[in-house]
Amino acid sequence: MGKTGDLGGGREEAGENTRMGDGLSRREREIMDALYRAGEASAHDIRRVMPSPPSYSAVRALLAVMTEKGLIRHRKESRRYLYRPAVSEKKAKRSALRRLLGTFFDDSPEKLVAALLDPADPQLNDEEIDRIRKLINTRKS
Numbered sequence: 001m002g003k004t005g006d007l008g009g010g011r012e013e014a015g016e017n018t019r020m021g022d023g024l025s026r027r028e029r030e031i032m033d034a035l036y037r038a039g040e041a042s043a044h045d046i047r048r049v050m051p052s053p054p055s056y057s058a059v060r061a062l063l064a065v066m067t068e069k070g071l072i073r074h075r076k077e078s079r080r081y082l083y084r085p086a087v088s089e090k091k092a093k094r095s096a097l098r099r100l101l102g103t104f105f106d107d108s109p110e111k112l113v114a115a116l117l118d119p120a121d122p123q124l125n126d127e128e129i130d131r132i133r134k135l136i137n138t139r140k141s
Helices: 026-038 043-049 056-068 089-104 109-117 126-140
Strands: 072-077 080-085
Touching: 026 043, 026 056, 026 072, 026 080, 026 089, 043 056, 043 080, 056 072, 056 080, 089 109
Parallel strands: none
Antiparallel strands: 072 080
């Protein structure tokens, strides 16, 4: 039998339920991503878009836990439940970015941008850098 909270079919050792930087397990993050893309979806719809999906009952159990945590909401439509995020994607992104800044960059946006622009680890192409430059210039105006 799996550990408490092991809803991924007993695969906890493979990192299935490890916590992500946003406090969500990998499976919870996959569900949230599916809901942000769809806006609202059934357990079946969510399972269908998950990579290497767990069983349908495991998805339903995860949805129940996430509802209890206040991460998602649901409504009943006919014989099925439709789930949606409890927090807007924009608000979730801002919260995740604040955690990222605090955890890895001493709450410094400058250090984050410097890491992105590090020539030893090129992550941005010239076009992306130009778009960032335009965003900064717009913000300064």
